Amino acid sequence: MKLPQFITNNLILKITSLNSVVVGIRLLISLVVQNLLAQFTGQAGIAKVGQIRNLSSILMSLSSLGVFNGVVRYVSEYKNNEEGLKRLFSTVYVLSSFATLLLSLALFFGATQLSVWLFFSEDFRFVFQLLAVTAPFIAMNRIFYGVISGLKAYKVNSKIEIIWYSLASILLLFCLYSHNIEGVLFAIAITPIIQFLITLLLFGKTLREYVKFRKLNFETPMLKVLLGYTLISFVATVCSNLVDIDFRTSISEKLSENEAGIWTAMSSISKIYMQFLIAIFSLYILPKYAEINSSFRFRSELKSIYKSLLPLVVLGMLIVYFLREFIVLTIYNEAFWSMTLLFKWQLLADFIRFIANVMSFKFLAKKQISYFIYTQLLGLLLYHVLGHHLIETYKTEGVVIGLFVSNLIYLGSVMTVLRHDLFGKNRPM
Numbered sequence: 001m002k003l004p005q006f007i008t009n010n011l012i013l014k015i016t017s018l019n020s021v022v023v024g025i026r027l028l029i030s031l032v033v034q035n036l037l038a039q040f041t042g043q044a045g046i047a048k049v050g051q052i053r054n055l056s057s058i059l060m061s062l063s064s065l066g067v068f069n070g071v072v073r074y075v076s077e078y079k080n081n082e083e084g085l086k087r088l089f090s091t092v093y094v095l096s097s098f099a100t101l102l103l104s105l106a107l108f109f110g111a112t113q114l115s116v117w118l119f120f121s122e123d124f125r126f127v128f129q130l131l132a133v134t135a136p137f138i139a140m141n142r143i144f145y146g147v148i149s150g151l152k153a154y155k156v157n158s159k160i161e162i163i164w165y166s167l168a169s170i171l172l173l174f175c176l177y178s179h180n181i182e183g184v185l186f187a188i189a190i191t192p193i194i195q196f197l198i199t200l201l202l203f204g205k206t207l208r209e210y211v212k213f214r215k216l217n218f219e220t221p222m223l224k225v226l227l228g229y230t231l232i233s234f235v236a237t238v239c240s241n242l243v244d245i246d247f248r249t250s251i252s253e254k255l256s257e258n259e260a261g262i263w264t265a266m267s268s269i270s271k272i273y274m275q276f277l278i279a280i281f282s283l284y285i286l287p288k289y290a291e292i293n294s295s296f297r298f299r300s301e302l303k304s305i306y307k308s309l310l311p312l313v314v315l316g317m318l319i320v321y322f323l324r325e326f327i328v329l330t331i332y333n334e335a336f337w338s339m340t341l342l343f344k345w346q347l348l349a350d351f352i353r354f355i356a357n358v359m360s361f362k363f364l365a366k367k368q369i370s371y372f373i374y375t376q377l378l379g380l381l382l383y384h385v386l387g388h389h390l391i392e393t394y395k396t397e398g399v400v401i402g403l404f405v406s407n408l409i410y411l412g413s414v415m416t417v418l419r420h421d422l423f424g425k426n427r428p429m
Helices: 011-062 068-078 082-109 111-119 125-150 154-210 223-254 257-291 295-322 324-331 334-365 369-394 396-417 419-423
Strands: none
Touching: 011 082, 011 111, 011 125, 011 154, 011 223, 011 257, 011 324, 011 334, 068 082, 068 125, 068 223, 068 257, 068 334, 082 111, 082 125, 082 223, 111 125, 111 223, 125 154, 125 257, 223 257, 223 369, 223 396, 257 295, 257 324, 257 334, 257 396, 295 324, 295 334, 295 419, 324 334, 334 369, 334 396, 369 396, 396 419
């Protein structure tokens, strides 16, 4: 199927439209999965799934020592430089091997403690023992996706996403029917193996062209530059997911596990519609910003991105808001009705976050680590403080209100740091 001419001529819209096909299919599958999870496991089951997904995101970052954005940048820069690629992937190999070994040991021997921390019971320690086995696959998936993004191979990425997500969902539903919530957690834990096999099948030949596995050395010539991305990922991924886990645990203790499930369901809806935009950051914005060498070009690119995407973002979020009651009853059930109160705050928070992230990705592209960490930590700290404060008065809604307010301040901090690039004279970057 050919895309319309105005989309074909606009790379941002082209990537977004191709990604929308992927996300549309994932959306339909996710709706079915969420609906069945709600029916079979209730709000408490949704909360448990949220805990393991947050942990999986943390493992995705830690198992590769957070070098994803570094891989994207340097694959884009070194794609015609075999020696540069060898130095990059030798360093990545050492870092990920070291991190994966430590994580696997921690997961396996700390399974009981992790089960009690996340699920208030020792019954789910098998999940963490499984994750100890799949940790190397989580690391390789993240690194391979970095190569795909660095090469801007968004068509291949679309195929991989559709196939592995479909197979993983089929497995999850089978395990749900056969073993309820225990089966769901089992399926989530072994999903990285499916993703790894599909990536090798569809992208293995290209990977071997850029990653000369036999020529890799147990050396770290790019250790210093990649450790900067490790720190960035720790703040962006690990800390943010730890905050989510902390809020879910706090809501369970202060209110109920059912309320924690409702908050998790709202977060899941947010992640679903935000998936339409996430791919554009790694597949287009990060590589593009890496090529920009002046504030004038940065401002020009920023305007182009906003002009192409903001109308779609606003329209999509308005549709979600006005259909919120239908969404809750269709995907979940009457037990989740109080979730309708959370939509306005979640949508506003996500809109503000999108505007800020389009600008803040310059910090990643130009390796301005201190700016990135400062703005991210400020937003997370405020979210943690405000959410815990407001939950006392506004209960679950207070957490989402805290997210909105903290994102507003996060946007202000990003604009303050970038004020010269946004409003000043043209200067080199």
